[in-house]
Amino acid sequence: xxxxxxxxxxxxxxxxxxxxxxxxxxxxxxxxxxxxxxxxxxxxxxxxxxxxxxxxxxxxxxxxxxxxxxxxxxxxxxxxxxxxxxxxxxxxxxxxxxxxxxxxxxxxxxxxxxxxxxxxxxxxxxxxxxxxxxxxxxxxxxxxxxxxxxxxxxxxxxxxxxxxxxxxxxxxxxxxxxxxxxxxxxxxxxxxxxxxxxxxxxxxxxxxxxxxxxxxxxxxxxxxxxxxxxxxxxxxxxxxxxxxxxxxxxxxxxxxxxxxxxxxxxxxxxxxxxxxxxxxxxxxxxxxxxxxxxxxxxxxxxxxxxxxxxxxxxxxxxxxxxxxxxxxxxxxxxxxxxxxxxxxxxxxxxxxxxxxxxxxxxxxxxxxxxxxxxxxxxxxxxxxxxxxxxxxxxxxxxxxxxxxxxxxxxxxxxxxxxxxxxxxx
Numbered sequence: 001x002x003x004x005x006x007x008x009x010x011x012x013x014x015x016x017x018x019x020x021x022x023x024x025x026x027x028x029x030x031x032x033x034x035x036x037x038x039x040x041x042x043x044x045x046x047x048x049x050x051x052x053x054x055x056x057x058x059x060x061x062x063x064x065x066x067x068x069x070x071x072x073x074x075x076x077x078x079x080x081x082x083x084x085x086x087x088x089x090x091x092x093x094x095x096x097x098x099x100x101x102x103x104x105x106x107x108x109x110x111x112x113x114x115x116x117x118x119x120x121x122x123x124x125x126x127x128x129x130x131x132x133x134x135x136x137x138x139x140x141x142x143x144x145x146x147x148x149x150x151x152x153x154x155x156x157x158x159x160x161x162x163x164x165x166x167x168x169x170x171x172x173x174x175x176x177x178x179x180x181x182x183x184x185x186x187x188x189x190x191x192x193x194x195x196x197x198x199x200x201x202x203x204x205x206x207x208x209x210x211x212x213x214x215x216x217x218x219x220x221x222x223x224x225x226x227x228x229x230x231x232x233x234x235x236x237x238x239x240x241x242x243x244x245x246x247x248x249x250x251x252x253x254x255x256x257x258x259x260x261x262x263x264x265x266x267x268x269x270x271x272x273x274x275x276x277x278x279x280x281x282x283x284x285x286x287x288x289x290x291x292x293x294x295x296x297x298x299x300x301x302x303x304x305x306x307x308x309x310x311x312x313x314x315x316x317x318x319x320x321x322x323x324x325x326x327x328x329x330x331x332x333x334x335x336x337x338x339x340x341x342x343x344x345x346x347x348x349x350x351x352x353x354x355x356x357x358x359x360x361x362x363x364x365x366x367x368x369x370x371x372x373x374x375x376x377x378x379x380x381x382x383x384x385x386x387x388x389x390x391x392x393x394x395x396x397x398x399x400x401x402x403x404x405x406x407x408x409x410x411x412x413x414x415x416x417x418x419x420x421x422x423x424x425x
Contacts, residue, residue: 005094008101009081009115016112022145027117031150033107036124041132042269043151047139047180048159050312051193051258054250055159056138057289059262064088065283066266066273068133073123073148075116075140078291078306078416079425085123087130089288092122100125116140120147134269142169144182156183156210157265158201159193159258162311163340173198184208189268193261213237213264221260223253235260239267240275248284252293252319259284291415293319296422299402301325304418305409308339313347316409320351327403331381332392334358334372334414336365341375344410352381352407354399358392359385360413389417 003011031037046056053074060072069088077083082091100122104113113121120140127135137153139146161177169176177197181204184190190210192201195217205212213219218237224244225231233256235242242263248255267274274280293316296302303323307316320329331352335341357373360366367375369385376383386392389408396406408418419425 002102003098005081005098008098012101012113012115012118016114016117022142024145024147024150026111026113027121027147028150030104030108030111030113030117031121031124034103034121034125036121036128037150039151039154040128041134042155043135043137043153044155044157044265044269045137045139045148045151045153045183046157046159047143047146047183048157048193049162049176049180049309050315051159051254051261052138052157054255054289054292055157055193055258055262056136058248058250058255058259058284058287059157059265060086060136061089061287062262062266062280062283063134063136063269063271065279065286066271066276068271069131071123071127071130071132071135073120073127073136074138075119076412078412079420084119085126087126087132092126096126097122117147120150124151134271139180139183142176142182143180145179146183149183152185153183153188155189155191155265155268156185157191157193157261158183158197159261160311161194161198161201162309174200177201178204181205184210186210189213191261191265191268193257213268215257215261219260219264221256223256235263237264237267242275242277242280245277246281246285249287250289250292251295252315253322254315254319290419290425291412294419296424300397300400301405302422303405303407304415305407306412306415307409308335308344308411310340310343310347313344313409317347317351320348320407325403325405327401327405328353330354330356330396330400330404330406332356332358332389332396332406332408332414332418333410334360334389334392335367335410336360336363336413337367337371338365339411341367341372342377345376345379348407348409349379349381352379355379355381355383356392356396357383357385358389358414359387360411361388363413366411366413389414390421393418393421
C-alpha cells in the first residue's frame with residue numbers, strides 16, 4: 001500500500017538511529033545507485049551561518065529572470081515540507097515527492113538515511129527529470145559533511161561565518177569556517193559574501209586554487225539612501241556595473257549584500273543576460289521568501305524573522321533600529337534547545353518592551369516556555385509565558401495598541417505558525 005507524503009515524512013524520522021548524522025558515505029552510495037551524481041546543468045552550492053536562504057532564493061530568481069529553468073533546494077520549511085524543493089518558483093507536489101521517495105526507498109536497500117538525506121536525494125531526483133538550466137542547493141548544516149556536498153558544484157557561495165551548531169561544527173570561528181569551506185572544489189570560483197572570514201576559509205580556498213570573489217573587494221554595492229526603505233542602488237564588479245537597480249523584494253539592508261553575492265554568482269556562471277538591467281531588475285523584485293524581516297503593515301505592525309543565532313539577531317536588531325517604532329514593541333519568541341538563547345535575547349532586549357515566550361512542541365529539540373525562560377539573562381522587558389505560538393500571537397494582539405509592533409523571531413518553528421495564525425500562509 002502506498003504512503004501519503006505525511007506518512008513518508010513520519011517514516012523517515014525512524015529509519016536511521018540519529019536525526020543528524022554528518023557523513024557522506026551512505027547518502028552518496030544511494031545517490032550513485034540512482035544516478036544522481038552526474039551533473040546535467042550548472043550547480044551552485046550556497047552555505048553560511050546566516051544569509052544563505054536569502055542568497056539562494058535571490059540567485060534562483062535572477063537565473064529565472066534570465067530565462068533559465070531553475071531547481072532550488074532549501075531547508076528547513078516554514079509551513080509545508082514541499083517548500084524545500086522548488087522548480088521555477090513552484091513547490092514540488094505531494095505526488096512528485098512521494099514518487100521520488102518510492103524510488104529512493106527501492107534503491108537504498110539496507111542503507112539507512114536521515115530525514116535530511118531523504119530530502120536531499122528527493123530534490124536531486126526531481127531535478128534530474130525537470131530539464132533544468134541550473135540548480136541552486138542550500139546547505140542544511142555546515143558544509144563539508146552535509147548531504148548537499150555529494151555534488152561537485154560549479155560554483156560555491158559562502159555568505160557568512162558565525163557561531164552556531166557548536167556541537168556539530170566546533171566552538172570557534174576557525175573550526176566552523178573549515179567545516180563550511182568544505183564545499184569548495186579545486187580550481188572553483190568561490191563567492192564570499194563577507195570579507196571578514198576566518199583564516200581557515202582563506203586557507204581552504206588557497207590550497208584548492210580557488211578563484212575567490214570577495215564582497216567589498218571584488219564586487220561592491222552602494223545604496224542611494226539608508227537601506228531601510230525601497231531605495232535604488234548600484235552594483236559593481238569586474239564583469240559589469242549596474243546602476244539604479246530597484247531595491248530587493250526582501251527587506252532589510254543586509255539584502256543588498258546578499259543580492260550582490262547572488263549577482264556575482266550568476267555572472268560567474270556566464271549566464272546570458274547576467275548584465276541585462278531589465279532582467280536583473282525583474283529578478284530582484286520577484287524574490288519571495290517569507291519570514292526574512294517580513295513586514296506585515298497595519299495599525300499594529302508585525303515583523304517576522306527566523307533569526308535564531310546571535311549574528312542573525314544582530315542583523316535583526318539593526319533592521320529594527322532603522323525602522324523606529326512610535327509605540328511599544330512586543331516580542332513573540334520561541335527557540336530550540338541547541339541555540340544560544342541568552343545571546344539572542346540579550347541582542348534584542350534593548351528593542352523589546354514585553355516578551356511573550358512561546359513553547360515549541362512539534363519538534364524534539366523545542367523548548368517549552370518555562371525552559372526557554374530559564375535560559376534567559378535578566379531582561380529590561382516584562383515577560384509572559386504562552387503554551388505555543390498561536391497563544392503568544394493572540395496575547396500580543398490583545399495587548400498591543402495602534403502604533404505598537406510585534407516582532408516574531410527565534411525559529412522557523414515559531415515564524416511558520418505565526419504566519420499561519422496571521423492568515424498569511
